[in-house]
Amino acid sequence: MWPIALAIVVFIVGYTYITLNYRKDGEAYEPFQAMEDRRENIVDKNYYDWFRLKTERAENVSASVGSVTIKTVEQSKPLENVIPEQLVFYIPTRPVLLPNELSIDSDSEIVSGQPYKIRLELPKAIGQDERFHLQSFYKEGSIHLLASLFVKDIKDIDEAAFASPKGTFEFHIPTDPIEAKRAKCYLYNEGLLHTWSIPVTKSATESPES
Numbered sequence: 001m002w003p004i005a006l007a008i009v010v011f012i013v014g015y016t017y018i019t020l021n022y023r024k025d026g027e028a029y030e031p032f033q034a035m036e037d038r039r040e041n042i043v044d045k046n047y048y049d050w051f052r053l054k055t056e057r058a059e060n061v062s063a064s065v066g067s068v069t070i071k072t073v074e075q076s077k078p079l080e081n082v083i084p085e086q087l088v089f090y091i092p093t094r095p096v097l098l099p100n101e102l103s104i105d106s107d108s109e110i111v112s113g114q115p116y117k118i119r120l121e122l123p124k125a126i127g128q129d130e131r132f133h134l135q136s137f138y139k140e141g142s143i144h145l146l147a148s149l150f151v152k153d154i155k156d157i158d159e160a161a162f163a164s165p166k167g168t169f170e171f172h173i174p175t176d177p178i179e180a181k182r183a184k185c186y187l188y189n190e191g192l193l194h195t196w197s198i199p200v201t202k203s204a205t206e207s208p209e210s
Contacts, residue, residue, distance in 0.1 A: 048086040051177045053136035053143075058170040061119060066108025068196050075193040082193065083144060083186075087137055095135065095148040097190040098126065100162055102147060110183055110200045115172035118187075120147070125161035127169040134171045141180030143173070147189040175200075 044052040079097065080088045103121035110116045118134070126132050126149075135146040149157060178200055187194040 045177070046090050048090060049139055050087060050090050051138040052090070053138055053174050053177075055134045055136045055174075056115075056172045057134075058117075058172055061168050061170045062117060064105050064107075064119070065117070068106045068108050068198055070104050070106070070194050070196045072192055072194045075188070075191060079146075079188060082188065084139075084142075086139075087144060090137065091135075095146050096151055096154055097188060098122065098132070098147040098149060099154065099190040100126070101192065102187070102189055102194065103166075104187060104194055105168075106185070106196060106198065109198050110175050110178060111203050112175055112178065112200060113203045114175060116175050117170055117172055118145070119168050119170045121166050121168050122147075123162055123164040124167035125164035126157075127167050129157075129161065131157075134173075136173050138177055141178075141183055143178075143183055143185045145173075145185065145187040147187065 044054075046052070075082055079094065100122055105119040105121075107117045120127070120134070129149075131150045133148050133150055135148050137144045151157060180200055182197060182199050184197050185195065
């Protein structure tokens with residue numbers, strides 16, 4: 001038995017020496033954390049060439065810039081039969097969409113490199129709930145927006161929240177990957193589809209050749 005014990009001791013001493021002398025400085029690589037950091041990037045692209053845009057909720061609501069005509073139609077089909085098929089596979093689970101009617105105010109143009117601002121009028125209790133998100137996806141001139149509740153079931157939200165007084169909430173959408181001269185926007189909530197189209201212009205800091 002002693003040869004085995006000796007081999008174990010030699011291995012431990014040798015491994016410890018090599019680790020201490022050749023280990024790289026800096027934080028250890030953590031695959032899971034690296035994946036989470038990537039998902040938190042402002043823009044994430046999948047192999048279908050869809051971009052997930054990290055939409056942020058603004059602390060304050062800015063004044064409306066211009067006006068845009070928004071067409072709203074009733075949509076009785078399941079969401080997966082309405083949104084592009086590739087987008088169905090991009091979204092891991094079927095979103096729980098906001099059931100309330102929405103009033104939408106959008107900037108009249110997208111300025112490349114600057115956040116695109118959308119203002120939604122919805123029940124305050126919902127708008128202030130951290131579980132409410134405006135999911136944003138982009139591909140080839142089309143922006144698809146989902147007014148989503150990050151819950152397993154709509155029953156997870158107190159019914160009284162949907163009846164609370166209305167408030168206006170502003171959301172900022174990054175425009176980095178948008179290269180089209182015009183963008184078609186689609187915003188979905190439960191039973192409704194809102195569509196509009198706006199031009200995409202370059203910011204004053206961009207050169208005409210960029």
